[in-house]
Amino acid sequence: MVFLSTNQFNQKVIKSARDLADSIPTDMVAVYIDTAKSILLKEENMNQLVKNSLLAEKLSSETITVSCINVTKEFIRLSDRHNISHIVIGRPIRPTSVDFMYNSLANFVLQEMNGISVHIFSEEKAVSNPPAIKAVPNKKWALTLPKNVQFSSFIPYFWGLSMVLMMSVFLEPFKEMIGTLNIALLYLIPVLICAVSWGISSSLLAAVAGLILFDLIFISPFLSLAFPGTNYIITFIIYMIIGLITGVLSTELKKQVSESQNRATKVATLYSLSQDIAAVAEMDVILSSITQKISNSLECQALIMLPSINNKLKIEASSSNELILNKEDIAAAQWVFENGLEAGKKSNNKNNINLILLPLKTGQGIHGVLVIKNNLIVKEFNYEQLSLLEAFTGLTSMAINRANLTKQAGKLKNLAESEKLRTALLNSLSHDLKTPLASIIGAVTTLIEGQEIFSTIARNDLLQSIHQGALRMNRFIGNLLETARLESGMLQLKKEWCDIEDIIGVAVSGLDNIFKDNTLTINIAPDLPMISADFILIEQVLVNLLDNAQKYSEPGTEILIWANEDAGFLLIEIENQGQYNENIDLKKIFDKFYRLKTPLQVSGTGLGLSICKGLVEAHSGKIWAERKNRDIIRICFTLPLAEKNFA
Amino acid sequence: MNKNGTRILTVDDEVSILKLLSVALTGHGYSVDEASTGEEGIKKIALGKYDLIILDLGLPDISGLEVLKKIREWSDIPIIILSVRDQDDDKILALDSGADDYLTKPFSMGELLARIRTSLRHATKEIDEPVIKLNDLVIDLAHRIITVDNVEIKMSPIEYNIMKYLAQFAGRVLTHKQILNAVWGPYCENDTQYLRVYIGQIRRKIEKEPSNPKHIITEPGVGYRLL
Numbered sequence: 077m078v079f080l081s082t083n084q085f086n087q088k089v090i091k092s093a094r095d096l097a098d099s100i101p102t103d104m105v106a107v108y109i110d111t112a113k114s115i116l117l118k119e120e121n122m123n124q125l126v127k128n129s130l131l132a133e134k135l136s137s138e139t140i141t142v143s144c145i146n147v148t149k150e151f152i153r154l155s156d157r158h159n160i161s162h163i164v165i166g167r168p169i170r171p172t173s174v175d176f177m178y179n180s181l182a183n184f185v186l187q188e189m190n191g192i193s194v195h196i197f198s199e200e201k202a203v204s205n206p207p208a209i210k211a212v213p214n215k216k217w218a219l220t221l222p223k224n225v226q227f228s229s230f231i232p233y234f235w236g237l238s239m240v241l242m243m244s245v246f247l248e249p250f251k252e253m254i255g256t257l258n259i260a261l262l263y264l265i266p267v268l269i270c271a272v273s274w275g276i277s278s279s280l281l282a283a284v285a286g287l288i289l290f291d292l293i294f295i296s297p298f299l300s301l302a303f304p305g306t307n308y309i310i311t312f313i314i315y316m317i318i319g320l321i322t323g324v325l326s327t328e329l330k331k332q333v334s335e336s337q338n339r340a341t342k343v344a345t346l347y348s349l350s351q352d353i354a355a356v357a358e359m360d361v362i363l364s365s366i367t368q369k370i371s372n373s374l375e376c377q378a379l380i381m382l383p384s385i386n387n388k389l390k391i392e393a394s395s396s397n398e399l400i401l402n403k404e405d406i407a408a409a410q411w412v413f414e415n416g417l418e419a420g421k422k423s424n425n426k427n428n429i430n431l432i433l434l435p436l437k438t439g440q441g442i443h444g445v446l447v448i449k450n451n452l453i454v455k456e457f458n459y460e461q462l463s464l465l466e467a468f469t470g471l472t473s474m475a476i477n478r479a480n481l482t483k484q485a486g487k488l489k490n491l492a493e494s495e496k497l498r499t500a501l502l503n504s505l506s507h508d509l510k511t512p513l514a515s516i517i518g519a520v521t522t523l524i525e526g527q528e529i530f531s532t533i534a535r536n537d538l539l540q541s542i543h544q545g546a547l548r549m550n551r552f553i554g555n556l557l558e559t560a561r562l563e564s565g566m567l568q569l570k571k572e573w574c575d576i577e578d579i580i581g582v583a584v585s586g587l588d589n590i591f592k593d594n595t596l597t598i599n600i601a602p603d604l605p606m607i608s609a610d611f612i613l614i615e616q617v618l619v620n621l622l623d624n625a626q627k628y629s630e631p632g633t634e635i636l637i638w639a640n641e642d643a644g645f646l647l648i649e650i651e652n653q654g655q656y657n658e659n660i661d662l663k664k665i666f667d668k669f670y671r672l673k674t675p676l677q678v679s680g681t682g683l684g685l686s687i688c689k690g691l692v693e694a695h696s697g698k699i700w701a702e703r704k705n706r707d708i709i710r711i712c713f714t715l716p717l718a719e720k721n722f723a
Numbered sequence: 724m725n726k727n728g729t730r731i732l733t734v735d736d737e738v739s740i741l742k743l744l745s746v747a748l749t750g751h752g753y754s755v756d757e758a759s760t761g762e763e764g765i766k767k768i769a770l771g772k773y774d775l776i777i778l779d780l781g782l783p784d785i786s787g788l789e790v791l792k793k794i795r796e797w798s799d800i801p802i803i804i805l806s807v808r809d810q811d812d813d814k815i816l817a818l819d820s821g822a823d824d825y826l827t828k829p830f831s832m833g834e835l836l837a838r839i840r841t842s843l844r845h846a847t848k849e850i851d852e853p854v855i856k857l858n859d860l861v862i863d864l865a866h867r868i869i870t871v872d873n874v875e876i877k878m879s880p881i882e883y884n885i886m887k888y889l890a891q892f893a894g895r896v897l898t899h900k901q902i903l904n905a906v907w908g909p910y911c912e913n914d915t916q917y918l919r920v921y922i923g924q925i926r927r928k929i930e931k932e933p934s935n936p937k938h939i940i941t942e943p944g945v946g947y948r949l950l
Contacts (some may be wrong), residue, residue, distance in 0.1 A: 550829060570811075570944070573916035575923050581934050582941050598934040606916055612811075612943050 077155065078132070078164040080108040082121035086128045089166030089197050094135045096164060096195060106132035107154060122459040155192065164195045232274030236282040239266040244289045251294055259294050260311050263287075267319040276323035283315045342464050345373045349468065353475040359483075362475050363393030370448070370468050371395030374461055380436075380472065381409055382444040389413055389445060399449060409433050409445045416442050434465070436473035443476040500669040504682070508552050512545035519545070551623075555683040558616065559668065562690035569610040569694060576604060576639050576646060579611060583618035590623070593631040594652075600639040607646050608718045613691045618648075620684040621711055625652035628709075645697070645714040653708050660709075662701040688713070729843065730772065732756045734764035734790065735779035735805065740828075744777060747832050753839075761785040765793055773800060775843060777835075778822075780806045780813050788817055795821040801842035805830070811944055818898045818945065825896065825945070841894035855890045857950060860929060860938050862890040869929070876928050881906060885921055889939070889949035898946040922947060 078093035080086060090106065097104040108129065154160070243266060247259055254262075263286035271279035290308070352365045363380050370378040379394035379401075389409050391401070401409070405421070412419050412433040421431040432448040446469055519538040523530070530538070561567050577600045584596065607614075625635050633653040640647050664670055666689040671682040692699040692713045699713035731753050733744045738759070745755045756771070758764040761782040768776065776794070780787035791802060801823045806814045814825050823842045826835055853865040861870045869876045869886060878886065888905045889897060899915045911917070922941075926933045940948045 546829075573919055575919045577923060577926075577934050578919065578941050581936050582943055584935050585940070598932075600934055606919060615943055 077105045077107055077160045077162070079166070080106055080125065080128050080132055081166060082125045082128075083166075084124055086124075086166050087131055089164060090128065090132050090135060092197050093164040093195075096162065100162070102161065104135065105160070106135075126459070126462075160192060162193045162195060164197065166197050232270065232278035233281050236266060236270045236274070236278045237285055239269065240282055240285040240289055243286075244293050248293055256294055260290060260308065263290055264315055264318065267315050268322055271319050271322035272326045275327050276320055279319035279323045280316060283312065283319045286315065287312045338460065342373075342460065345369060345464070346467050346471070350471055353471060353478075359476070359479040360393065362479060363472075366468070366472050366475065367393045367395040370446075370465070374448070374465060377449040379447045379449075380444060380476075381413070381447060382476065383413065392444075401447065405431060405433075405447070409447060413442055413445050432465075434469045436469060436476060438473045438477045440477055443473055443480070446472055497668065504669055505556075509549060512548040512552075516542050516545040516549075555687060558687045559683050559690075562687065562694070567690075567694055569613065571608045571610055573606040574609050574611050574614065575606055576600065576614075576648065579615050580618060580637060580639065580648075583615050583622060586615075586619060587622055587626070590626050591635070594626060594629050595634045596637070597634055598637045600637075601641060604639060604641055604646065605717055607715050609695055609715060614695070614715070617688045617691050617713065618650075620688050621650045621713075624684050624711075625650050628652060628654040628656075630654050630707075641717070642714070644717055646717055647712060647714050649710050649712045651704070651708060651710040656703075656707060656709060660703070662703060665701060666699065685711075729753050729774045730756065731775045731777060731839070732758060732764065732767055732771070732773045733777045734758045734761070734782070734787075735777075736760065736781070736783050737779070740779070740805075747835075748839075751836060761787065761790045764790055768794055768798070768800070774846070775839060776800060776802045777839075778802055778804050780804055780817065786813070788813055788820065791817055791822055792820055799846070801846045803835075803838055803842060815898055815900075815945055818896065819900050823895055837894075845892065845895060851891065855893050857893060857938060859931075862886060864890065871929050878925070878928070882921055882925050882928075885918075885925065886949075889947060893949045896942050896946055896948045900946075902946065 078090055080090070093106075094104055106129075108125070155163075240263070243262065247254065247262065251259060266282045267279050267286065270282045287308075349366065349369045352369075353362050363382075367378040367380055370376070377395050377399045379399055380392050381389040382392045384390040389406065408419055408421065408431075412435050416435045416437055418435065419433040421433075430450060432450070434446040434448070435442050436444045436446055448465065519542045523535065523538055580598060580600065584591075584598070622635070622637075629635060629652045636649075636651045638647075638649045638651075640649075666685045668686040669682040670686070689699050692715070695715055697713055697715040699711070702710045702712065704710055729752075731748055733741055733748075733755060734757075735741050735744075736759050741757045741759065745757060748755045756767060756773070758767050761784050764776075764778070764782075767773075778787050778790060782790065787804060787806075791804070794800065794802065802821070804814065804817050804822045804825045805828055806817075806825060807828050814827075818825060823845070824838045826838065851864070853863065855862045855864070859872045861873075863869070864887060867883065869878060869883070884906045885902060888902060899918055900912045903912050903914060903918055907914075907917070922939060923933075926936050926939055930936045930938060938950055940950055942948055
C-alpha cells in the first residue's frame with residue numbers, strides 16, 4: 077500500500093513502491109486518505125495530488141480514495157481489506173518543526189500492526205525542491221488561518237465586546253459575593269462563545285477586552301489599569317489559549333461539516349443523475365436531464381453534442397437556449413470527438429477557463445462531446461467540481477452508449493421477428509396449400525384415368541376427398557386473407573345490433589358436419605342484451621373457435637358453449653376436452669402460426685386463434701384461455717355491451 | 724315441376740363458371756344459355772324468353788347491379804345473383820332492388836339447385852297457397868294458426884306478421900329492409916334491432932333448438948330465410 081500525498085516527492089515514492097511491488101512480487105494499492113481537511117489545501121497542492129493520483133492509477137492495480145476523520149482507524153480497515161503486507165510512506169523534506177507530526181502514522185503502524193513492513197522513503201537533501209511546492213501540513217493543525225475562511229467583518233467583534241461589557245456591568249454589584257476568582261472564570265464564557273460562533277479573532281478580542289475590564293473593575297485600585305498580578309496574567313494567558321484552541325476547533329468542525337455536506341450533495345447529485353439515466357431509455361430525455369443536472373450542480377452551462385450524418389457533431393441537448401457555440405468552438409469539439417482528448421479554452425483574462433470540451437467515451441468508443449461553458453466571472457473549477465464533472469462525463473458516456481445499444485437491440489429484434497414470421501408464412505403456405513391440392517389432383521386424375529374401374533362407392537369416396545380438400549383450401553385462404561386484412565389495418569367493422577344466439581346458431585350450422593364425433597352443448601343465458609358488433613366477423617371468431625375445439629377434441633367428448641352477461645360485457649366461453657401437453661403457454665396459442673403439439677392429427681395453419689384475437693380486440697373485447705384441468709381447455713372472450721339494450 | 728324446357732340464362736365473365744353451370748344444370752334437365760358480359764345478357768333477355776337468370780355481380784362492362792335494375796324495369800323474371808365475399812353491400816342492394824336470391828362463391832351445386840327450384844316455384848304461383856308446410860312447422864295463413872308438431876303456437880300480432888311474410892316467400896331470402904318494410908312500414912327500414920329481438924322470440928317458440936335453428940335461418944349481414 078502506498079500513500080498518496082500532495083507533494084512532488086510523492087511521485088518518486090509511488091515509483092519506488094511499484095519497484096518494490098514488482099520485486100516481491102505483489103500487487104500495489106494506492107491510497108489517498110481524505111480527512112476532510114483537503115479544503116485547506118492550496119490549488120497547487122491539489123493539482124499535484126491529482127498528478128500523483130494519475131501516476132498511481134497507471135502503476136497500481138487499484139487506487140482508492142477514502143474519506144474519514146480518523147486516519148488510523150481507516151488504515152486498519154484498509155489493510156485488513158486488502159491484505160496489506162507492506163506500506164510505503166514518503167518523507168519529503170520538511171521544516172523540522174513540523175516533521176514530528178508526520179511520523180505519527182508510520183509510528184503507529186510500527187507499533188500496532190504486526191506483520192506489516194513499513195518502508196519509508198526519505199527525500200535526500202541533495203535533491204532540490206521545486207520552489208512552487210511547499211510542504212503544507214495535511215494532517216494536524218494548521219498554524220495559519222485558512223485563507224478561504226471568510227467571516228463577515230465587524231459583527232462578531234461587536235458582539236464579543238458587548239458581551240464582555242454586559243457581563244462586567246452585571247457582575248459589578250456582586251463582586252463581593254462571588255469572589256474575584258469566580259469572576260475571572262466567568263470572563264471565560266464570552267471568550268468561548270465568541271470562539272465557537274465566530275472563530276479565533278473575535279475570541280481573542282473578547283479575551284483581551286475581558287482582561288482590561290477585569291483589571292478596571294474587579295482589581296484594586298478600581299477603575300485604573302494597574303498590573304493585576306502574575307496569577308491573573310497567567311489566567312488570561314490561559315484564556316487566550318483556550319479561546320484559540322476552541323476557535324480553531326470550531327472552525328475546523330464547521331469546515332468538516334460543510335465539507336461533508338458538500339460531499340453528500342455531490343453523492344446525491346450523482347445518484348439522482350444515475351437514477352435518471354438508468355430509468356429512462358430515450359436518448360433525448362436522458363441528455364436534457366444530464367445537461368440540466370450538470371448546469372445546476374456546477375453552476376455552468378452544459379451541452380452535449382452527438383455525431384449525426386457524416387460523423388459531424390450536432391448539438392443534441394443544451395441546458396440553456398442561449399448557449400451558442402461559434403465555428404471555432406465547434407471545430408474544437410469535432411477535434412475532441414475525433415481524437416478522444418480533452419480540450420479547454422481559456423478566456424482572455426486571468427486564466428479562467430471559458431470552455432471545456434470533454435470526450436464521452438466508453439469501452440465501445442467515443443460517443444460524443446460534452447461542452448461545459450463557465451461564466452467568466454466565476455472562478456475556475458476546483459478539485460471537487462472537477463471530480464464531479466469527471467463522474468458526470470463517465471455517466472453520460474455510459475448512458476449514451478446504453479441508449480444506442482438499446483436502440484440497436486430493438487431493431488435487431490424487430491428484424492428477427494419479421495424474419496420469423498415470413499419464414500413461418502412461407503412454410504405454412506407451401507405445406508397447407510399443397511397438401512389439399514395434392515389430394516384434389518390425385519383424386520381427380522384417378523377418376524379421369526379409371527372411369528370404368530371404380531364402383532359408385534369408390535367414386536363417391538374420391539369425390540368426397542376432392543370436396544374436403546377444396547374446403548380446406550378455401551378455409552385456409554380465408555384465414556390468410558383475414559390475417560392480411562387485420563395486419564394491414566384495413567379492417568372495417570360493420571357494426572349492427574346482433575343477437576349472440578343468432579351468431580352462434582349461424583356458426584354452428586356452418587360447421588354442422590364436423591361435429592359428428594362430438595356432442596355440442598349450447599348454453600345461452602336468457603334475456604341477453606344485444607351487442608353492437610360486426611355479425612360476420614364475430615361469426616368468424618366463433619367458427620374458428622369451434623373448429624379449433626373440434627380439432628383438438630378427443631372423439632366422443634363434449635364441446636360446450638356458454639354465453640353470459642358479466643360485468644358490462646358479454647362473455648362467451650368454448651370448452652373442449654383433449655390430450656394436451658403438460659406445459660402449454662396459454663398466451664402463446666394466440667400467436668400467429670402457433671400450433672400445439674398433441675398426439676392428435678391436427679391440420680390447419682395456426683392462424684385461427686390469432687385471427688380470433690385480432691377480431692375480438694378490434695371490437696374492444698378481450699380473449700384468453702383457461703386450463704380447467706389437465707385435459708380441458710376453455711377459451712373465453714368478451715365483447716363490450718352497449719349502454720342501450722332492447723331486450 | 725316440369726323442368727323440361729325451363730330455360731335458364733347464365734351471365735358470368737368466368738368461362739369455367741359458365742361451363743360448370745351449363746353442364747350441371749343441363750344434367751338436371753334445364754336448358755341453359757350463356758352470356759359473358761352484361762350487355763350481352765340484357766340483349767339476350769330482351770330477345771329471348773327465359774324462366775330464370777343466374778347473374779354474376781362482378782361483370783366486366785356494367786355491374787351486375789345495373790343489369791338487374793335494367794331488367795327489373797320491364798320484367799319480373801326470377802334472378803339469382805352470384806357474388807364473392809367482399810361484395811356484401813352490393814349483394815344486399817341487389818336483393819333490395821329485386822333479385823330473388825343469392826349465392827356466394829364458392830357455392831355448392833346442391834344449394835344452387837335448391838334456390839333455383841324455390842325461385843321458380845314462387846314465380847309460377849298463380850294463387851297463394853293458404854297452408855305452408857315445412858316439416859314440423861305448419862303455417863295456416865287462412866286461419867292465422869301456426870303449429871309445430873300439431874301443437875298451436877301463440878304468437879303476438881307482429882310475430883305472426885313476420886312469420887306470414889317469411890312464409891309467403893318460404894325458401895327465399897328476405898333482407899332486413901324488406902321484412903321491416905312489410906311488417907312495420909317504410910319508416911322503420913333501418914331498425915334492424917327490433918327485428919332481431921322478434922326473430923329471437925319467434926325462434927324460442929317454434930324451434931326445437933333455438934340456438935341451432937332449422938326453420939328461420941339467418942343469412943349473415945343480409946336477412947332471414949324460412950325453410
